[in-house]
Amino acid sequence: MTEEVVQYLRNNREALLNRLYDFLSIPSISTDSEYKEDVKKGAEFVADYLNEIGFEQVEIIETERHPLVYAEWMKAENAPTALFYGHYDVQPADPYEEWVSEPFQPEVRDGRIYARGSSDDKGQVFMHLSVFEAYMNTVGELPVNIKVCIEGEEEIGSENLTKILKNNKEKFAADFSVISDSGMVESGQPTITYGLKGFTGLEFTLKGPSSDLHSGMYGGAVRNPAMAMAHLLTTLKNEEEVVMVDGFYDGVEELTDEERKLIKEVPGEDFKASTGITDTTPEKGFTAKEHTMTRPTLEINGLYSGYQGEGTKTIIPSTATAKITCRLVPGQDPDRIQDLIVEHLNHHVPNGVTIDITREPLSAKAYKVDPNHPLVQKAGDSLTKAFGKETVYVRMGGSIPVVELLDQLYKKPVVLLGFGTPEDGLHSPNESFPLESFDKGMETIVYYWDSVTK
Amino acid sequence: MTEEVVQYLRNNREALLNRLYDFLSIPSISTDSEYKEDVKKGAEFVADYLNEIGFEQVEIIETERHPLVYAEWMKAENAPTALFYGHYDVQPADPYEEWVSEPFQPEVRDGRIYARGSSDDKGQVFMHLSVFEAYMNTVGELPVNIKVCIEGEEEIGSENLTKILKNNKEKFAADFSVISDSGMVESGQPTITYGLKGFTGLEFTLKGPSSDLHSGMYGGAVRNPAMAMAHLLTTLKNEEEVVMVDGFYDGVEELTDEERKLIKEVPGEDFKASTGITDTTPEKGFTAKEHTMTRPTLEINGLYSGYQGEGTKTIIPSTATAKITCRLVPGQDPDRIQDLIVEHLNHHVPNGVTIDITREPLSAKAYKVDPNHPLVQKAGDSLTKAFGKETVYVRMGGSIPVVELLDQLYKKPVVLLGFGTPEDGLHSPNESFPLESFDKGMETIVYYWDSVTK
Structure with missing residues (x-):
């Protein structure tokens, strides 16, 4: 059954990529009011796709600024319910002159899709939608109940999402959440993020x-x-x-010797190569990795x-x-x-x-999930299977405010299943996303949905 | 004889002021190449006036950037020769929107002439030219030999003046120099600056x-x-x-107790009123006046x-x-x-x-002249006579690079006879110059030229 779904994704790769390029061509820049109509088009793209897949109750929820897309598919009896969160809005493209190709005309070079939003977060959102499509067009159903929540204000602070979640707690409630808006410690190294700052x-x-x-x-x-x-x-x-x-x-919390050992074993760059600095300068008593991840x-x-x-x-x-x-x-x-x-x-x-x-009015608490939780371990196993390499479990220095919000509201695990790489250039000119992450990532997602019911 | 000259200035006040307004209407902004032609007009205004007064060898000396005006009148037998230096270029007028009246359309309000350059330095240069006119149109001659040097690059570092002076040392040589490009410690308080930083x-x-x-x-x-x-x-x-x-x-140099006492007696603002600060913060062991003047x-x-x-x-x-x-x-x-x-x-x-x-390639050494030098004391006495108040002798925190250059080249006294006030707003929007300084300043200059021959 799983193989059938994966095969569908392989057979339809070109059509899926072309549809992704259409998504990436919409300049859904949330911070700039000049792009308000384009942001709306981004929401409509997502809603149309969800309808086509066969989701029910597909809604474009209007807010004071940019709409949020909600949908659900609740027909998996005796199976858990997952909330899938993502965002369809993107950062501005400036400095525009530094882009090699147009930010909103996707171009593939050296195995990477170059476009604003290719990694953060349209590309990763699209992968999930394609997996849903693949399940529905092969098996005819999803292995779990799914609530989808794709917002258009992540890059400007998720203000309206916060209000809507707080006021509609039951509607968005699930047994766990899945988010693909983060990355791997190095290209090709499967990574589960179990903590955020x-x-x-x-x-x-x-x-x-x-x-x-x-x-x-x-x-x-x-x-x-x-x-x-x-x-x-x-x-x-x-x-x-x-x-x-x-x-x-x-x-x-004090850093334990065990944690120090685990952090030391995490592969990945030494910060110098990718940043051009002469020396790392972590807090006294800690390594650079320890500081970025845990301090x-x-x-x-x-x-x-x-x-x-x-x-x-x-x-x-x-x-x-x-x-x-x-x-x-x-x-x-x-x-x-x-x-x-x-x-x-x-x-x-x-x-x-x-x-x-x-x-600054915006703030977020740090988030940490037990890395040994079965739903987290299953995500790691799915990554390992798809990428052919042992998954590492890390805490990251970044912040995703919605994660803390979900944690606070529901006290349920939030699984961070990120496929980005350090070379993606989020928020920078020439943002890109590897085709390898696109292919193996979708495979991972198939394995994951399949595994959570077992 | 002196009274006749002073009377001429009083009788012709309106005509002189109107001519000054013409001078101030030329936007001779040296730093902005868009105003190159206007800077040239500034030089022509000065040269025309000098010709009309009866100066000889009036020259507009072209440079790589803005011209310098030279003239001389050398018919005072057995009298010393003075070099009168000034500048006809001005600072830009921005922030333009903060000006109450147009920067290059002089307007008198509350006894002050509002215009860019009214104090720095067109207004003060003009006063000297008017005094020369008054002498020539009454007595028929000047009491001393005069070399005039009015440059157009003071606000951008006097680079070409420096070259010209060094290459034509003899041409500009004099027994002493007089510069009116500084100010008084407070409005109406005659001041001689005997040191610059x-x-x-x-x-x-x-x-x-x-x-x-x-x-x-x-x-x-x-x-x-x-x-x-x-x-x-x-x-x-x-x-x-x-x-x-x-x-x-x-x-x-260590500050002597005598100097500290003199500085303490200098009248003038406490820095708070004119700046809006809550506290002065001088170097440990010094007062704010001691620090600004001597440290x-x-x-x-x-x-x-x-x-x-x-x-x-x-x-x-x-x-x-x-x-x-x-x-x-x-x-x-x-x-x-x-x-x-x-x-x-x-x-x-x-x-x-x-x-x-x-x-920064530009630099200047500090300058200090003996405040007891007769040529300096005569300047102080002339101020006292015109303003009806005892002159104070101070060192100032500002720098006038040409002063150091003249000192270094000629080793002769440079007399700083400034008529500006702390309220003039040099380099700021709404630059202005008091009519009182215009009237009493010209009187001072008459007394001074008259006294140096005695």
Whole structure:
């Protein structure tokens, strides 16, 4: 039975890929209101496909911004119900000039599909839909009950999804969730992500003089907000990459020797090759992999003050601004961490300047599922079978807010079955997705649905 | 005789002001090549006026960029020769939208002439030309020999003036120089500036990963260039405003108790009212006035890294850049200071990032003239007579590169007879100049030329 489904996918590969290219050709950029109609087309594409497959109650749920597509197929008696989540919206294509081929005209080069959304997340969503199609057109039914939830606002914070899930908890309820919006530790290395980091952020501006001043006339009298910012920032994290905010590490689990050993064994790049850096600089006492996977971080995402043009402008800038975000681990509450940082900043702001803090409203708690849970182990086994290589189980530094939301609402496992690779260039120019991941990924999904009923 | 000249200025005030408004209406912005023809018109205005007054050998000396106007009147037998320097170019008018009236359509409001260049330096240059006119149209001659040098590149570094002066040393030689391109410590308080600071600068970029990275996937492995920049910047200057670069203060003269007393007595604002700051923050052990007037400074003029748009972008920036300049005092060599900072930066750059330093090619040594020199004292006395208030002698934090050049080339006194006020808004929107300074300033100049022959 399983082989029949897999064979269908092989036989129809070209037609499926062509349909995927149609999906990828829709510039469903959620952040830019100019693309509102295109985002809508993205939702319609998904809904049409779900209808064609034979899903029931296919709905395009309108929201204040972009629609969400819901559908279900609930005819598998005595079988569990899975919620499949994904998103059909994409990041903007800028810097546009850096794309080798058009971002919304998919092109295959060297075994990769180049297009915005090919990996994040249209490509991976499409693979699931194709597997549903394959089941229905061969076996005539799905092995499990499925609820499908594909949103159009993931790249802008999932605000409306959050509201809808909270207000319709029963409608979306399932025994477990499956999400393919993550990646593998290296190309061809099957990977199950069993933990994600949480997230909080804020922006702050130091205000000095009411306008930029002549550095000769006022230098020596006036605190320079840019230098004050440098001093303030260094109180947040020292050169050993240890966050100095009081209470920041409270509740963070100690890394066990066993975990350290497991992390050490995870294959994958050493960070230097793919980033061009000279040295990795993890937190004191941890390796780079240990830090990215299991330790919280505090990063400056943006910093600006004064003159940025060519040459020299001898001013004391009026203000300096920094944007920071933290990635959090289990045991850390994002709101509490934000409070601690606000308190720290207010306490450490140098005299001669004042501080203005804006809290980032979006946040997420960290997520961790037991890697030994049967539904997680079955996902790993399916990967191993399809890719012909032992699956590794890792925690990742990224955050997927919906995962934490599902965990909080339903207390049921969320299985992260990601097929992306480190070379995909998510959110960057020339985003791509390997054809190998497309083929073996769909096979994995077939094996997985098949295995969860056993 | 003096009274006759002063009377001429009073009688012809309206005609002179109208002519000044014509001068101020020329947008002679030297930095922007779109205004090249207007800068030329500025030079022609000056040359025409000098010809009309009766100067000889009036020349518009072409350079690689903007012309310089030269003229002389050498018929005062047994009298000294003065070089009068000024500049007819101006700063750009942006941010244009902040101007209350058009920057190049002079308007008088509340006793001030509002126009770009009204104070810096067209207004002050014009006052000198009007005084020459008044002498010629009353007495029929000037009391001293005068060489006039009015350049069009002061706002962009006086590069061609420097070349011309060095190649034509004899032509521009004089017994002393007079410059009116500075200001008074407060409005109505006659001030002689007997010292200026020197200047050096550089820009440096810290380079981390070859492109912006996902802060979740790489946070904890990769040194964040923005945070590395904060750490590096704090090694340059501590929170007590002491520069930490080895050797920075070598050769700087100790401030004597007498100087401290003199500085304390200098009237003028406390820096808070005009800047809106909550506290002054001078170097440890010095007052704000002592620091601005006599101590070297190191200031960040610009700082930037990563994302500057609205909201959050969870990246580790690829680079971070800072622009810094120092104001130097006697005893500090700008080239040596630049070397020391370069050495310091290379030594302190955190691991995981590399540094790329660009040295600012322009620099200037500090300048100090003996405030008791008779030619300086006569300038002070003339101010006192015209403004009806005792003149104060101060050192200023600003830099005028040509002053150092004249000092170095000729070793003769440079008298800084400035009529600007702290409210003039040099280089800012709504630049203005008080009519009081225009009237009393011209009177001062008459008294001064008259006194130097006695």
